[in-house]
Amino acid sequence: MTNGAELTVTGVDRAFGGVYAVRDVTLSVAPGELRAVIGPNGAGKSTLFALIGGQLAPQAGEVRLDGARIDRLSAHRRARLGISVVFQAARIFHGMTALENVMVGAHATNGAGFLAGALRLPVHHREERLIRERALECLARAGIADWADRPAEELPLGQQRALQLARALCAQPRLLLLDEPASGLRAGERERLATLIGELRAEGLTMLLVEHDVAFVMRLADRVTVLDLGGVIAEGTAAEVRADPRVIAAYLGAAPEETGPEAAAAAATATATATETQTATGGERDAGTAARAAEDQGQQNAGVREDSASARKGAEP
Template identity: 80%
Template sequence: MMGVSISVAGASRAFGGVYAVREVGLDVPPGELRAVIGPNGAGKSTLFALIGGQLALDAGTVRLDGARIDRLPAHRRARLGVSVVFQGARIFPRMTALENVMVGAHTATRSGFLTAALRLPAHARSERLIASRARASLDRVGLAQWADRPAESLPLGQQRALQLARALCGRPRLLLLDEPASGLRTGEREHLAALLAELRSEGLTMLLVEHDVGFVMRLADRVTVLDLGRVIAEGSPAEVRADPAVIAAYLGDHQGSAA
């Protein structure tokens, strides 16, 4: 996978006159796993939605490999390789696990509505390719045996893994993960950590929001800390752990544990 650089400058977004994100700056080089941490209400999920295009900026810019994308709708950003896995299991319950993952590749296929409606050979070839890619993505997240089962029958942990498989099926260049380890058992967390480390070794750029500080600190290359919508610290995991402002605002006596 070829990662991209992501640069956020002066990003601000308010709701009802209250800023959820205010003048946030973030520069992540290709292939880095950047963690974004902070207490509840710090603006982490809002920042992800601003990068992914689910929310519009009030001010600021978002650039992908130097090109502005903040004026593009979410589906256009997805075509450029921006994929967001939001907190909470978001699945299509009446579809199988495999069909759920295949949805993630729709931006990569060249078959349009007409080829699908007429069942032209190009559509059939595209569907076979996407199904193969989807099965590989399911296998990668440990869900190969669930492929043909209804998605709604999967336990919560597997439903969260299903969302990650769907994102990977779209071959992202920038992957934003909003609390992917939340609700997972120990073994599932270890599998997720190993997968993220593998994706980083392949060059994928990732932004990770996670409340489990220990999980974050052993995976992240660098950490950005938000509090009340502003960046209060940034650095290596060791530097952030020792920052007095971060300890006061967030870490406290929760270092190394879930917060």
């Protein structure tokens, strides 16, 4: 149904204050593919997303959507080309209802401007009707139709995240970037999200998914790309990646031991946060720590705190 786009990232670099958050990353996602991007905190995942979504410009390298270069385009231009973003922190619009929030998502697909709105030209009425209908559908799809007329900031966190997803869907994207969509969600909400992502994949939408919950990722994704210290350290199917010694090393911060893949994955989830604290004291990985600090600037504390909480929960026997 949806006509998923092809994404090609070639050798992109992005540094903050001389420290690379993303370095020479190359990545190619086929139309309709669901690609997961995993890695320890501060591995450069969010920065990579920002480079694709247009919140940041790469200092080197290229980003192409269906073969056309987009890395010099501003975020709103990229949105018009069909890239939608679900941010890590629930970035919703205050002072507007949930429905209006989702209607903003349709901005990328419509064109009525100030004049059409001010003079109430026919195009304004036509578009408003269509946008409203579509926004209501998207709200229903995200499971929050009942909240449509409530002010967005009054929604509970889980619903705010669903709202963000509904907004992204209202843009009828061809490439959807999901930055930790499951963080802070309860088990039921998480299941519902997984089902929706599965449906979107079946419809042929290309998706890029960053997630800390490795089990969640492994279940959904076609292929997995693992980032560490701003670079790609492994890529392949879930099983291939799980068995990769470099991946285990990146998560544990030590040489891989003889463990089963399942155990490694579980350990990886549990120690994702712990690793960060450990490496902060390790001299050899100073660059990585700085990169993480650089990347964390852009992330909201709330999101990070939730991650640590869920990681800690995973560590309990």
